[in-house]
Amino acid sequence: MATATKKAEESSAKEEKKGSKKKLILIILLVVLAAGGGGFGALTFLGSSKPHKAAFVPPKVGPIYGFGTITTNLSDGHLIQLGMSLQLGVKDLTTAITPLNKDMTDVVITDLSGWTYAQLLSPIAKLTLKKQLILDLNKIVKVATGKNEITDIYFTSFIMQ
Structure with missing residues (x-):
């Protein structure tokens, strides 16, 4: 067992x-x-x-056109000094755009005069202003070149008083 x-x-x-x-x-x-x-x-x-x-x-981009600085009044009486550069399409249109500077300056001043100091303090308002400027400036550029050649705007200075 x-x-x-x-x-x-x-x-x-x-x-x-x-x-x-x-x-x-x-x-x-x-x-x-x-x-x-x-x-x-x-x-x-x-x-x-x-x-x-x-x-x-990557998107194809062309040259940057230095637009310069514009000083004007806002609709509420405040002053703005705006410097900007324009991002152009793939072609160099500097020679085509330069004669349009007076017309483009007029459009920028007209667009800026519709804004108030308080509105432009917001970053969203600055983006809205850029979009408005791109649309309005492309209307002028399209007459000369046949295309909407401004793809973006860069604010190089933005001073309000």
């Missing part, structure tokens, strides 16, 4: 070893799969950013 009990204990010990080996193998397998999945996810994430960078095409 002692041998039968001894054999039963050995058999039980072997099953425990097999069970613990199975658990260990299962844990290792889960760790490897998790690491592999994380690595795959990281590679997919990193790999997915490359096509976006390759697909990005």
Whole structure:
């Protein structure tokens, strides 16, 4: 009987070893799969950013035309001194735009005179003013060049008093 009990204990010990080996193998397998999945996810994430960078095409921009500085009154009697530069399209239209300076200056003064000091304190109002100036100046430029060639405006100074 002692041998039968001894054999039963050995058999039980072997099953425990097999069970613990199975658990260990299962844990290792889960760790490897998790690491592999994380690595795959990281590679997919990193790999997915490359096509976006390759697909990005920077906008074609042309020269910047220094418009100069304009000083005028706002509608509430305050004074504004505005310096700006115009971002042109892909062509150099400096020679075509220079004769239009008087007309463009008139448009800028007219647009500015519709604003108040309090309105222009807001950054959103400055962006709105830029959009308004781009639209109005492009009306003049389109007559001379046939296209809307002003793509952006950069304020080089913006002083209100």
